[in-house]
Amino acid sequence: xxxxxxxxxxxxxxxxxxxxxxxxxxxxxxxxxxxxxxxxxxxxxxxxxxxxxxxxxxxxxxxxxxxxxxxxxxxxxxxxxxxxxxxxxxxxxxxxxxxxxxxxxxxxxxxxxxxxxxxxxxxxxxxxxxxxxxxxxxxxxxxxxxxxxxxxxxxxxxxxxxxxxxxxxxxxxxxxxxxxxxxxxxxxxxxxxxxxxxxxxxxxxxxxxxxxx
Ligand code: AMP
Numbered sequence: 001x002x003x004x005x006x007x008x009x010x011x012x013x014x015x016x017x018x019x020x021x022x023x024x025x026x027x028x029x030x031x032x033x034x035x036x037x038x039x040x041x042x043x044x045x046x047x048x049x050x051x052x053x054x055x056x057x058x059x060x061x062x063x064x065x066x067x068x069x070x071x072x073x074x075x076x077x078x079x080x081x082x083x084x085x086x087x088x089x090x091x092x093x094x095x096x097x098x099x100x101x102x103x104x105x106x107x108x109x110x111x112x113x114x115x116x117x118x119x120x121x122x123x124x125x126x127x128x129x130x131x132x133x134x135x136x137x138x139x140x141x142x143x144x145x146x147x148x149x150x151x152x153x154x155x156x157x158x159x160x161x162x163x164x165x166x167x168x169x170x171x172x173x174x175x176x177x178x179x180x181x182x183x184x185x186x187x188x189x190x191x192x193x194x195x196x197x198x199x200x201x202x203x204x205x206x207x208x209x210x211x212x213x
């Protein structure tokens with residue numbers, strides 16, 4: 001399985017990538033997680049990325065593409081699930097070049113389609129495990145024990161600093177102005193599959209698996 005997940009922030013890319021990775025064995029690559037880890041470690045990449053992330057804007061293409069290329073060249077994952085990369089046409093072109101160099105052709109780009117109206121509710125209620133990154137929702141998918149992750153044990157759940165209403169409005173704007181055009185990019189290459197991202201996590205998972213044939 002070599003695929004990438006497209007969709008607005010809060011469409012469930014991370015949740016579906018975690019399920020696909022656990023059940024199908026592909027490597028889950030989240031550029032958001034990589035950038036947050038770089039920030040936590042205080043690396044130059046993390047320090048540069050912080051101001052863009054806090055404002056709901058995209059980190060410059062070359063920084064993100066270089067980070068992804070380094071990971072691929074080191075780890076050469078035979079199968080992968082991209083979650084949050086590419087996010088611009090420039091990144092998509094850089095990724096195509098990288099995959100051609102490594103002889104790892106992309107099999108599909110799956111768009112998880114969710115209307116904007118639903119995004120704000122999802123994101124402002126989202127809780128993320130500080131340890132394993134599993135996500136929950138205050139009302140739609142509460143953890144068994146309040147404030148604690150029931151996937152990896154009892155690590156504290158946190159609200160990401162960019163999961164606030166003010167930042168989500170900017171993140172949606174960024175998505176529509178810079179990322180949504182990737183739908184046409186992958187459609188033109190015959191790689192686009194679209195699933196309805198409203199509803200139950202397991203139902204969306206089944207749609208993705210059947211869309212991949
Ligand atoms: P995510 O966890 O995928 O929602 O990403 C959180 C934030 O990290 C985004 O709002 C961007 O600021 C930054 N980010 C993640 N992936 C990328 C990317 N491919 N290109 C640019 N910025 C990114």
